[in-house]
Amino acid sequence: MNGARRARDEKQGDEAEHPDEEDMIESENEAGFGDGGFLGRLGWVSMRRKVLGVGLGYFSCVLILASMLGPTLQKQFLAVGLIHLDQGTPGKEFPPNLSVVTPAQEPGVLVLPFNPDIIMVDSRTVPPLVYAVENITLAKTLSNLSDEAMRELLLLANMTYEERQAYFDSIAMEAEARQNSSVPAS
Amino acid sequence: MKELAKSELNLLQIEIVEELLSGRRTIAELVEAIYSLRRGEAGYGTQYSRVRREILRMESEGLVVSKGLFGRQRPYALTQLAVAKLTSIQGVETGLCLSVFPRIDLAVYGVVLALGAAAVVLAGKETAPVLSMLATLLFVFTAGIAVTRFIQTLRRVT
Numbered sequence A: 001m002n003g004a005r006r007a008r009d010e011k012q013g014d015e016a017e018h019p020d021e022e023d024m025i026e027s028e029n030e031a032g033f034g035d036g037g038f039l040g041r042l043g044w045v046s047m048r049r050k051v052l053g054v055g056l057g058y059f060s061c062v063l064i065l066a067s068m069l070g071p072t073l074q075k076q077f078l079a080v081g082l083i084h085l086d087q088g089t090p091g092k093e094f095p096p097n098l099s100v101v102t103p104a105q106e107p108g109v110l111v112l113p114f115n116p117d118i119i120m121v122d123s124r125t126v127p128p129l130v131y132a133v134e135n136i137t138l139a140k141t142l143s144n145l146s147d148e149a150m151r152e153l154l155l156l157a158n159m160t161y162e163e164r165q166a167y168f169d170s171i172a173m174e175a176e177a178r179q180n181s182s183v184p185a186s
Numbered sequence B: 001m002k003e004l005a006k007s008e009l010n011l012l013q014i015e016i017v018e019e020l021l022s023g024r025r026t027i028a029e030l031v032e033a034i035y036s037l038r039r040g041e042a043g044y045g046t047q048y049s050r051v052r053r054e055i056l057r058m059e060s061e062g063l064v065v066s067k068g069l070f071g072r073q074r075p076y077a078l079t080q081l082a083v084a085k086l087t088s089i090q091g092v093e094t095g096l097c098l099s100v101f102p103r104i105d106l107a108v109y110g111v112v113l114a115l116g117a118a119a120v121v122l123a124g125k126e127t128a129p130v131l132s133m134l135a136t137l138l139f140v141f142t143a144g145i146a147v148t149r150f151i152q153t154l155r156r157v158t
Helices: A002-017 A019-031 A047-087 A133-143 A147-157 A161-182 B002-006 B011-021 B027-035 B044-060 B080-089 B103-124 B129-156
Strands: A109-113 A118-122 A129-132 B064-066 B076-078
Touching (some): A147 A161, B011 B027, B011 B044, B011 B076, B080 B129
Antiparallel strands (some): A109 A118
């Protein structure tokens, strides 16, 4: 206790004797040999802590951005994953010209026709809901499908692969004809 | 040392740097080497606090770093940044970076944030899936670059 007090007294005495020297040191350091950037103005915290703090804040922002992108990436890669999974199943063929149909009045709901099944993907939810043909009734309940979309899905489910392809071809031709008729003749 | 004296270091900092160039030193060892004072001698406390204050100041500038986590008698050492700055005084080009955050690093960090924001905005629009994927992939790639650059920065001051 006495030692500490003596040291403090000595320090005060010394500072009183050489006030100019302290001022000189302070003014010299204002010029700054070290990093004079924004980190230099953060006080006497060690540079290691400053860098760690800035890095922590910055990479938190990057992680927040990445987490915002997560669900979107999940949606975008899901269909690709499904296709690859299905290709590995024996007895199932990946159709060469895969058609993706959006049932009427149901944007965000995709129907992928596989041989011999169809798969419905409801991408309006995160994660997306995926149904096989056996679960179409469940799909109606969970995805709140309209009666029109339900009829269309049941129609597709009861078709053979060839019939389904013909049905999709006819839909595509109808759409093309509609598009051609809407374009004014030049 | 003459070149050091012309630099922006004050005399005490030059003495400290000179000692630390020989190896790691605790504050008590620095006081003993610079002022030839041992614990208990008159004036030791004053000089100890003066050296400690100067060490803290240099630590805040990223020139020295304590190599111990706990205890009062932690050894201090010069950082890569300090070595780069000291060698640059004599005009030696070592290839070491003279700044904690170089401008190119700041540019990389900015690009990462911009690409991340662009990817988030584009992900909301279903009209540009290719652009969205491209922005996302670039975001992940540049984020990797940013991480490596940050690790280099951290090593420069530790």
